[in-house]
Amino acid sequence: MKRFFVLFGVYLSVSMLLAACSGGGGGGDDSAQVQTLKAFVTSTSYDGNLGGLAGADAKCQARATATGLTGTFRAWLSDDSNDAYCRVHNLSGKKSANCGRATLPAFAGPWIRTDGFPFGGPIANILEPYGIIYVPVRYDEYGVLLTPNAYFTATNADGALDSSYPSPCANWNSNASKLINAGSTEGTTCSWLGSDMVNCSDTRPLLCLQSGAGKALPGHTSYGKKVFVTSTTYYNGNLGGLAGADTECRNRALDAGLANASDFKAWLSDGSTNAKDRLTTDGPWVRIDGVKVANNKADLIDGSLFTSISVTESGMYLGCYAVWTGTGSNGITTGNHCNNWTDDGNTNTFYADAGYEAIADEGWTIFFTAIGCNAHGHLYCFED
Secondary structure (H helix, E strand, O other): OOOOOOOOOOOOOHHHHHHOOOOOOOOOOOOOOOOOOOOOEEEOOOOOEEHHHHHHHHHHHHHHHOOOOHHHHHHOOOOOOHHHHHOOOOOOOHHHHHHOOOOOOOOOOOOOEEEOEEEEEEHHOOOOOOEEEEOOEEOOOOEEOOOOOOHHHHOOOOOOOOOOOOOOOOEEEOOOOOOEEEEEEOEEOOOOOOOOEEOOOOOEEEEEOOEEEEOOOOOOOOEEEEEEEOOOOOOOOOOOHHHHHHHHHHHHHHHHOOOEEEEEEEOOOOOOOOHHOOOOOOOEEEEEOOEEEEOOOHHHOEEEOOOOOOOOOOOOEOOOOEEEOOEOOOOOOOOOHHHHHHHOOOOOOOEEEEEOEEEEHHOOOOEEEEOOOOOEOOOEEEEE
């Protein structure tokens, strides 16, 4: 059962990002910066009776040890007394109480996936209000690509316990039926923290992060045609048709100083045109921050992007929002397109389908179905 969050908007520019990637932080760091920290999702699944946080950590540590990973690993989980934020600093307590310190520690991170690609920078950057996650975590401790899944977190986008669901799974000592917050293996920005609701009786993997401070991230820049999600929200489905939406994309690209601004098109389908057919070139496409999205059109519509399209035209990271598409995962119209993108929803006659820009599976283009044309949405804009 999926849950849609509107948690935070656009905040950090690429120039600020480059500085943020330089290392794991300082000031109060307890750990020598001697290795690159890893993040993975366990290949094994468990119900909510984990033996408390200590039991969950032991499971993460065992999975890491099984593959020869060194260092201390913590399950990204919170309970009533301890927040995940504190735990990845090898501390206990609540973030609101500075994890028991005079000032809030912020030296944990950055992390790479077990396939070697950067996952996210220092702890302050991967949480709200920034949400800078380069790619979904997706890989297990062996470096094997996982089938899309949700993992237990009980943690909000600030790294603290989701107070809407206190005592998660009896503080991880029960598999009795109870809903809790969960993150997605396909998620970025806030979706890696919480895009789903799962049950303590479910069997789910754990997200494991190596704790402490680590080395700077390796480079991750790819080159190709640009793709972005608009910083602008469009408050109904009357976009002026496909041509009007394309104009919006081109104006956003022009305002941001992007090259070839006149070549951008909106990822939209209407009653007679499929989004995939509107792109006449074959990529590759990369986000404004240089992270690859898709190698070509076939890759774009195979149900799995390399990463989500969650960076705006000016290099800012968007939170978790809907994006007008009217397009299925195959790039073909779904038939829900606000009367060819000319309806503002006042008649309650037409509907649209929309994507979710904080996720990299097929939900990037088809996540919300048959929503009212008076809803709010952004646009995906592809350089063609």
